[in-house]
Amino acid sequence: xxxxxxxxxxRLEKAALELFSEHGYEQTTVAEIAERAGxxxxxxxxxxxxxxxxxxxxxxxxxxxxxxTVVSAPELLTPLQVVRAAAEAAGAxxxxxxxxxxxRARQRIIVANPELRERELxxxxxxxxxxxxxxxxxxxxxxxxxxxAELGMAAFRVAFERWLTDAAERTLSELIEEALASVxxxxx
Amino acid sequence: xxxxxxxxxxRLEKAALELFSEHGYEQTTVAEIAERAGxxxxxxxxxxxxxxxxxxxxxxxxxxxxxxTVVSAPELLTPLQVVRAAAEAAGAxxxxxxxxxxxRARQRIIVANPELRERELxxxxxxxxxxxxxxxxxxxxxxxxxxxAELGMAAFRVAFERWLTDAAERTLSELIEEALASVxxxxx
DNA sequence: GTCTATAGGGCGATAGAC
DNA sequence: GTCTATCGCCCTATAGAC
Numbered sequence: 001x002x003x004x005x006x007x008x009x010x011r012l013e014k015a016a017l018e019l020f021s022e023h024g025y026e027q028t029t030v031a032e033i034a035e036r037a038g039x040x041x042x043x044x045x046x047x048x049x050x051x052x053x054x055x056x057x058x059x060x061x062x063x064x065x066x067x068x069t070v071v072s073a074p075e076l077l078t079p080l081q082v083v084r085a086a087a088e089a090a091g092a093x094x095x096x097x098x099x100x101x102x103x104r105a106r107q108r109i110i111v112a113n114p115e116l117r118e119r120e121l122x123x124x125x126x127x128x129x130x131x132x133x134x135x136x137x138x139x140x141x142x143x144x145x146x147x148x149a150e151l152g153m154a155a156f157r158v159a160f161e162r163w164l165t166d167a168a169e170r171t172l173s174e175l176i177e178e179a180l181a182s183v184x185x186x187x188x
Numbered sequence: 189x190x191x192x193x194x195x196x197x198x199r200l201e202k203a204a205l206e207l208f209s210e211h212g213y214e215q216t217t218v219a220e221i222a223e224r225a226g227x228x229x230x231x232x233x234x235x236x237x238x239x240x241x242x243x244x245x246x247x248x249x250x251x252x253x254x255x256x257t258v259v260s261a262p263e264l265l266t267p268l269q270v271v272r273a274a275a276e277a278a279g280a281x282x283x284x285x286x287x288x289x290x291x292r293a294r295q296r297i298i299v300a301n302p303e304l305r306e307r308e309l310x311x312x313x314x315x316x317x318x319x320x321x322x323x324x325x326x327x328x329x330x331x332x333x334x335x336x337a338e339l340g341m342a343a344f345r346v347a348f349e350r351w352l353t354d355a356a357e358r359t360l361s362e363l364i365e366e367a368l369a370s371v372x373x374x375x376x
Numbered sequence: 377g378t379c380t381a382t383a384g385g386g387c388g389a390t391a392g393a394c
Numbered sequence: 395g396t397c398t399a400t401c402g403c404c405c406t407a408t409a410g411a412c
Binding site: 079143154158178188 | 334346
């Protein structure tokens with residue numbers, strides 16, 4: 001065994017999730033998180049740019065599922081088919097990697113705090129921009145590329161919220177289909 | 189003349205816009221803004237909940253144009269027609285009330301700073317939620333209500349960005365039409 | 377790892393308007 | 395007298411600098 005306990009990040013993230021759930025995000029100090037993880041405040045900030053980021057460690061992986069699917073999608077797919085596939089890939093990875101209980105606990109914390117909602121929104125907006133970039137690289141011009149990417153992200157968000165709150169055990173994939181079908185309905 | 193110069197908010201907002209443009213958002217302290225406005229740091233925080241909010245004083249008015257249009261739209265309009273009218277109303281008010289030069293200066297500051305982008309995103313997201321609420325009050329069920337509202341807001345954002353950057357002097361209304369037409373195209 | 381500046385909240389004092 | 399805008403001072407946590 002080394003000089004330090006292993007998996008400092010994992011411990012910090014677990015401690016943060018617990019403390020935020022127990023006492024709320026604002027009521028929890030970085031010092032308390034670090035203490036529960038057996039580390040110092042300074043170490044926390046070496047792993048995360050700011051206090052909020054401890055709840056977004058999974059974002060790069062999530063983003064890669066989204067954007068990577070667009071980048072490597074078969075050429076013959078339409079922009080809509082591509083963003084649907086991307087949302088479903090990201091959703092499927094989320095379902096199996098973390099699961100609904102973790103997602104629920106995390107989301108409860110985020111929706112309760114505007115600072116965290118802001119961070120969540122910018123992460124999702126940046127993923128949508130990444131998808132739009134990838135669509136343009138496929139030859140889709142703007143505004144189509146941006147609107148298709150925004151459409152896919154909006155459908156994901158609607159589906160994700162339903163996935164967390166609905167009693168019925170529908171999959172994220174089904175809920176994404178539903179949200180996209182809704183757009184066709186709205187457009188008449 | 190009273191004890192204080194009038195229009196403290198206006199002075200703070202003007203000073204902030206100038207200083208942010210001159211030295212950047214992060215490089216400017218609240219104390220500097222207050223000083224240029226002839227006030228103290230403490231007074232700044234009485235008017236704005238945090239440093240970022242000084243750039244978002246116009247948001248309630250902007251929001252009212254958006255959501256109010258949905259609330260008072262003729263019953264016979266479809267959800268898509270309603271959100272288009274809302275985006276156009278908000279755009280028209282923005283065009284004449286503040287103008288493109290102000291919008292450009294403000295947007296330059298915002299896009300240069302992630303904290304400010306986050307704040308912008310949550311403001312727009314909350315307006316979209318307000319539109320969705322208003323659509324549900326008209327009898328539009330979810331997920332249609334949410335997706336229609338998100339569609340309208342996405343179209344507004346795309347149009348707004350083009351309005352600021354394009355050389356051609358197209359109106360926001362025209363650009364919103366274009367963005368929404370693009371969705372129809374993407375859906376095939 | 378220590379040191380420090382800034383954001384931002386709490387609370388009370390002050391100076392006007394009414 | 396009340397109400398409201400401003401200021402002053404003290405405080406803590408975040409987050410960046412050294």
